[in-house]
Amino acid sequence: MRLNEIEIGAAVDRCFFLMPAEKLARSLIGKVLARQTPFGIIAAEIIEAEAYLDGIDESSHSFPGLTARNAPMFEEGGCIYVYQIYGVHHCVNIVADAAGIGAAVLIRAARPIAGIDIMSVRRPGKEIRDLCKGPGNLAKAFSFTKEDNFKRVNSSDILIHEGFDRRGMISVSERIGITKSTDLKLRFFMAGSKYISGRPSLNGHIQ
DNA sequence: AACATGATCAACT
DNA sequence: GTTGATCATGTTT
Numbered sequence: 339m340r341l342n343e344i345e346i347g348a349a350v351d352r353c354f355f356l357m358p359a360e361k362l363a364r365s366l367i368g369k370v371l372a373r374q375t376p377f378g379i380i381a382a383e384i385i386e387a388e389a390y391l392d393g394i395d396e397s398s399h400s401f402p403g404l405t406a407r408n409a410p411m412f413e414e415g416g417c418i419y420v421y422q423i424y425g426v427h428h429c430v431n432i433v434a435d436a437a438g439i440g441a442a443v444l445i446r447a448a449r450p451i452a453g454i455d456i457m458s459v460r461r462p463g464k465e466i467r468d469l470c471k472g473p474g475n476l477a478k479a480f481s482f483t484k485e486d487n488f489k490r491v492n493s494s495d496i497l498i499h500e501g502f503d504r505r506g507m508i509s510v511s512e513r514i515g516i517t518k519s520t521d522l523k524l525r526f527f528m529a530g531s532k533y534i535s536g537r538p539s540l541n542g543h544i545q
Numbered sequence: 546a547a548c549a550t551g552a553t554c555a556a557c558t
Numbered sequence: 559g560t561t562g563a564t565c566a567t568g569t570t571t
Contacts, residue, residue: 405570405571421569422568422569423569424566425566426566426567427567
């Protein structure tokens with residue numbers, strides 16, 4: 339599929355998401371997140387993502403076991419899980435692995451490819467590079483809300499396309515903004531990209 | 546009380 | 559340009 343003269347590949351198949359969250363987070367870098375809206379399609383290349391594991395990961399929303407809030411995380415991989423944080427922001431996750439596991443990948447930053455005019459309405463006055471920088475900002479640009487919980491990628495208005503092969507361009511670090519299980523290196527990102535969140539000194543920025 | 550954040554502002558290099 | 563402090567805000571435990 340082609341969007342604004344950019345080839346973003348085909349939609350990934352359903353079984354793509356049936357892998358552990360750590361592997362899925364790495365695999366999602368370079369993929370294109372897209373959404374069909376009444377005003378047209380929005381699309382952006384995933385540049386930064388974090389894995390939240392089942393079992394030992396105390397910072398994962400699934401750690402306490404199944405609750406009303408985290409129920410989407412226990413669906414089969416490819417399910418959407420959106421939560422609200424600090425009363426103000428929303429964050430988007432894509433569930434990993436088989437049903438009942440409870441692992442997901444937080445999408446933290448992306449490079450806008452299409453629907454920039456639509457994103458700009460939702461993020462007035464922002465530079466293109468800042469439209470989808472940070473999980474709360476990305477959710478705002480894409481208008482993700484709890485309404486999107488339990489939707490399935492590629493069987494709804496939310497899509498993931500093959501995008502770009504970024505193997506060999508991906509760096510790993512500790513996750514941002516958590517206080518538990520901080521030793522785990524589960525943040526994956528394109529080093530030096532101007533689209534990633536966090537302080538430049540943590541990111542190997544070139545800019 | 547804690548929370549997977551972001552905008553703003555003041556102070557610095 | 560960068561950094562750290564502060565706070566707005568609603569849901570969950």
